[in-house]
Amino acid sequence: MPSLGSIDEQSLAGALATGTHGSSLAHGLLSEAVVGLRLTRADGRTVDCAADDDDDGGELFRGALLSLGALGVVVALELRVVPAFRLRWHQTVDADRRLFAAWPRRLWSQAEFVRVWWFPYTRRAVVWRADKVADDDDDDDDDDDPPPGWCDRPLGFHLYRNLLLLAHWLPRLLPWIEWFVCGMQYGFGDGAATSATQPSARALLMNCLYAQTVNEWAVPLHRGPEALRRLGAWLARLPPGHPDYVEHGIPFSADGLWVHAPVEVRVAAPARPARPRPLLDPTVDDGPTLYLNATLYRPYGRDPPCRDRYYAAFEWLMRDLGGRPHWAKNFTAGREDLDAMxxxxxxxxxxxxxxxxxxxxxxxxxxxxxxxxxxxxxxxxxxxxxxxxxxxxxxxxxxxxxxxxxxxxxx
Ligand SMILES: Cc1cc2nc3c(=O)[nH]c(=O)nc-3n(C[C@H](O)[C@H](O)[C@H](O)COP(=O)(O)OP(=O)(O)OC[C@H]3O[C@@H](n4cnc5c(N)ncnc54)[C@H](O)[C@@H]3O)c2cc1C
Known part of the structure; x- marks a missing residue:
């Protein structure tokens, strides 16, 4: 596949049916790769449709590219795939002020694949960027996997999960847990960096650690710094005069509310006029899309106490920025909201x-x-x-x- 999301173990039909995406200004939804598909309808008939169909076939194709399972069963797909490729990637952790200063061009166009994890209490951001390794690049002949991160090893994995469990009763610990886990995983000092060369399917995937609830929205890319600054000011209840203070405008109280980190920050290319766009494509109509994903872990199956208020505020902010929810995630927007969107x-x-x-x-x-x-x-x-x-x-x-x-x- 030319691009992948964070996992590759879901079914292709399920990933396409929900608008799954990776993070790249060179790629849009994974469904961009679909050239044709075969659908079995409720009446038992099986029909084909393709990207270059006109009229009814074209409409069926645009619907079935992101169908939420509501049109029929996709039983075959024709994909525009690419030769297997390797990625050389670099990852740096730094203060989020530098992230905002580089937004959008220097940040998101510096490599073919770029993704960010933002930590709202410590105001740090991990920037991961990757480019293809050319076939004739002698310096990069061998894969060099990075050493496993702290959370990928048994001690870090279990300690983090149990700290999140403890925070169920002592949520005030969460800013400290964010500082500690981000530091152990990525480095405590700003500028700490890691690099590796890996096959694309290893490099692009990530360890999602534990069961989680995710609420992800697509907003215009240029509103990213505003979105994160407003969310950060609200979550940390910053007072006017604080260097990171901005007027957030969120009409909910954050008193006593403590949340998990990080917020996943990703991008998608604008829809290409030459290719059929899914009818239910949530990406921005007229420019690149920023995806913001508010992750909440569910240690040992427990929903954190912050969930309802955090997500109410997060969704309010995303709507205020003109966003639409990712279909596969845990949003509360209902039929009237989606009708309007x-x-x-x-x-x-x-x-x-x-x-x-x-x-x-x-x-x-x-x-x-x-x-x-x-x-x-x-x-x-x-x-x-x-x-x-x-x-x-x-x-x-x-x-x-x-x-x-x-x-x-x-x-
Ligand atoms: C750990 C994790 C990480 C993820 N990472 C990302 C990410 O990085 N980026 C991203 O965008 N999304 C991500 N997702 C979302 C994921 O891609 C979607 O939830 C995807 O739909 C899951 O595929 P599935 O095979 O489990 O589908 P299911 O959950 O089984 O189904 C999803 C939908 O697809 C429909 N469907 C399934 N098969 C067919 C078929 N044959 N014909 C018609 N309709 C069908 C179902 O009816 C349903 O509506 C992630 C999810 C998880 C759990």
Whole structure:
């Protein structure tokens, strides 16, 4: 693949269906690589569509590129892949002021792949940048994996998780945990650096450590420094006169609120006019996109106490910056919000969906809440009947299809 997100163990169809992306101003969503696909519809027919189809085929392609599973089952994909490549990468940790000073061009265009992890209490940022190694580069013949980071080794892995667990009851510890873990993993001194050369699939992936809740939004790239400064000022309750103080405008109190780090900061290239754009593409309409991902770990399956207020404030800020949520993440924006964010593109997706699956075979409660009009369920639509905590963490969700009688031998 020309680009990858942080993991490669999900299914290709699932990654595409949710708008998965990596971090590069040279690449957009992973679905950019799709040339054609085959979809099995609710009526059992299997149809092909391709990037160069006109009219109905073109609309089907634009819908199926990011379908949230609501159009049918993608059973085959034709991808524009690239020869396997290696990446030489460098990673530096520094004060976030330097990050903002280099924004946008010197920061995001310095290499083909660039990503950042931002630490809101210590106001530090790790910048990771990578370029392809040319085939004839004799200096870079061999891979040199970096030594495992502190969190990748057993002591760091377990200590960090247990510190996060302790912070469940003593959340005030979180700024100290951020300082300690960021220092152990990346270095305590500004300017600490690491480099390596690895195959792309090893270099681009990352160790996501523990179960986590993530809330990621796409906003215009040029609003990045403003977004992080406002979030940082709110989280740390900075007073006017503090060097990092800015007016955040967030209408929630941050008193007694302490959050996990980092915020993942990534980018995507603008949609290319020559290529069909998915109807539900969340990236910015007229320029490069910045993705901000507020990560909260769930040590031993526990949601941190800050979750609801942090995410309410984070989402408020993202909307204020003109953002749209990543479909695969834990956002609370509902149907009216999404209607306003997507306008006619969502209406086109609904029309296409209705034509392909009028009885709602591929619809469930999540689709009803976020994508579909506030109407009674369709005959084959699944509805949620119950939801309770699952043993070991998470939720157990029960559903049924009211239009099908469970005793019916041929439902
Ligand atoms: C640890 C972790 C790291 C991640 N990192 C990133 C990242 O770096 N960047 C990023 O953008 N995202 C990232 N994601 C999000 C991830 O790419 C999506 O959640 C993806 O959808 C997961 O794929 P899956 O195979 O598990 O799909 P599922 O969760 O099983 O399904 C996701 C959606 O795809 C639909 N679907 C699945 N298969 C088909 C099919 N054959 N036909 C039609 N619809 C289908 C389902 O109906 C559902 O709506 C990450 C997720 C995790 C858990």
């Amino acid at each position: 997507y306008g006619p593109r969502l209406a086109r997706f609904r029309r296409l969906r209705h034509a392909l699956d009028p009885d709602g075979l591929f619809l469930g409660p999540w689709h009803r809440e976020h994508l579909m009009p506030d109407e009674p369920p369709l005959p084959l639509e699944e509805v949620q009947t119950d939801c309770c905590p699952a043993p070991g963490g998470g939720l157990r969700v029960f559903g049924c299809v009211p239009g099908c009688d469970a005793d019916d031998e041929d439902p």
